[in-house]
Amino acid sequence: MRVLLSIFCLFFSSILYANINIDFWKTENGVRVYFVESHELPIVDIKINFDAGSARDPKGQYGVANLTNYLMLLGAGDLDENQISNRFSDIGASLGGGIDRDHAQLSIRTLSDKKIFSQAVDTFKLVLTKPSFADDVFEREKKSTLSLIDQSKTQPDSLGKNAYSKALYGDHPYGHPEEGLTESVLKLTRKNIINFYNLFYSSQNASIVIVGDLSKTEAQKVVSDLTSHLKDYGHAPIPEVAENEPQxxxxxxxxxxxxxxxxxxxxxxxxxxxxxxxxxxxxxxxxxxxxxxxxxxxxxxxxxxxxxxxxxxxxxxxxxxxxxxxxxxxxxxxxxxxxxxxxxxxxxxxxxxxxxxxxxxxxxxxxxxxxxxxxxxxxxxxxxxxxxxxxxxxxxxxxxxxxxxxxxxxxxxxxxxxxxxxxxxxxxx
The missing domain is CATH 3.30.830.10 (Metalloenzyme, LuxS/M16 peptidase-like)
Incomplete structure (x- = not known):
């Protein structure tokens, strides 16, 4: 039975891989593109990734990567956060974002109907290229972040997770919480957010993934629309992890x-x-x-x-x-x-x-x-x-x-x- 199950698993896996054909290319400004054409459902997922995770927080500005990424979803161009949200919800699309230690991501999921898809991509482009970082929204979300940090200090899992990162990594960029520290978030300014966005939401180490109901020609146009504006600002690699004394x-x-x-x-x-x-x-x-x-x-x-x-x-x-x-x-x-x-x-x-x-x-x-x-x-x-x-x-x-x-x-x-x-x-x- 075990042999038969193993053979079935290998066979099932090989069928699955045969259906995932990844097209790969690079744009003129160096963005790496991964495209999977799939017409089983009239849906398209688009994810664009940047080398803009919490490890890129400048010293003393811990939490700026997290706040920058979130604020990008809350206003762009002439649209405020409610207008952006309504633009997506009215067409059954969704907008998302988030960071981890190494990267930041922005994403949309939308129907592939031409009119709906065009509106979703146009709004997504606005979010990527013209985030407003409005003063009042910045101050509100800064206070919200500080409140969440204070709350995490009462939760044993959060306390342990943050202390563990500090014990393993000390002053290395992996050693501070992704959401930042109370003292660092208190000092953040709107200018810090804008500077971080300009430096790290660039084409260096950026990638875009598109999966769904599009032809390659259509995908190439979407990639050009979303990434042609990106500048190539060079920045040093994340430093190696030193061998600290166990804590x-x-x-x-x-x-x-x-x-x-x-x-x-x-x-x-x-x-x-x-x-x-x-x-x-x-x-x-x-x-x-x-x-x-x-x-x-x-x-x-x-x-x-x-x-x-x-x-x-x-x-x-x-x-x-x-x-x-x-x-x-x-x-x-x-x-x-x-x-x-x-x-x-x-x-x-x-x-x-x-x-x-x-x-x-x-x-x-x-x-x-x-x-x-x-x-x-x-x-x-x-x-x-x-x-x-x-x-x-x-x-x-x-x-x-x-x-x-x-x-x-x-x-x-x-x-x-x-x-x-x-x-x-x-x-x-």
Missing amino acids: NVSIEHPAQQAHLFYGMPSMVRLDKDFYPLYVGNYIVGGGGFVSRLTGEVREKNGLVYSVYSYFMPLTQKGPFQIGLQTKKSQMNDALNLVNQVMKDFIEKGPTKEELKDAKMNLIGGFPLRLDSNKKIAEYISMMAIYNYPIDYLESFVKNIDKVTVEDIKDAFQRRIDMSRFSTVIVGNS
Whole structure:
């Protein structure tokens, strides 16, 4: 049955990939374009990505990337935020945005009907090219951001997440919260927003992803309309992550449970060890109820409701993190058991049976990540942001299937050093 299921997963995956034909080209000003023509539904998804994430916040202006991106949605040209919102809602289209550490994104989803599509793209172009950053909207959203930051200081998960980033990265650009700090947001001015927009919403490292009911000729026109205005302002790469001393941070909190954040900086995008680390993590803590950590810490010992681990590869070394929540009185026991499980896995690697099951689940589940145009657009956006090879989707299953027990053991022994782990506990007893 396992062999038959594996064959089915590989067959299903190959059918899926055959239907995803990615056209790639570059514009004259260097914007990378990824286009997938799909006429199954009369819908088009457009995502444009910029090298304008929170790691680009100038020192002392933490939060400017986040606020800039959000304000772009709230007024452009002669249109205020309500008029922009109505323009999209009246035609059944949607406008979105957001940032993470490495990038900022603006997107629309619209019907492909010519009149509707034209209105959506015209308004989107206005948002991209002529954000107004109105004084009153800026002041209002600045206050709203400060309120959210204050609120996050009462939430154990937010407290732990921010303290963990600081413990791992210190003064590196990855070390501050994406929304900024109270003291930095208080100092932000409208001029800071405009300067950030002018510098980082440029063609350098920009990409645009279009998936849906368009011909390539139509897509080329859309790309030209949306990106021809972009200037190429050069800026230095995000600095490498230094090897800081591991930190042990304990934060008091009245919550009944203690929250653990545990790990180290580990993996970059396009890392040569990605596949063995990815598969190995699924076995040790990323696979939910089938992972070792869940089996030992939850099922056998009843110390937690859930425990997890994951890698978050970034432009520079992103974190490997183990997390759990447990009663304050049980935190030491839970942490000791996590250490035992991890040390055993690093020393011995997975069993052959664990590896077979992990491959079957990862290969079988991969098509579900790409079963809609929206998901395809999101996945290709990740490829675009980090300059993945165009055949990444085709090679993913093959590369997973190649991973061996020795590959995982070797990668974890070289890359995961538990003596370098930082520990953040919120609500420790």
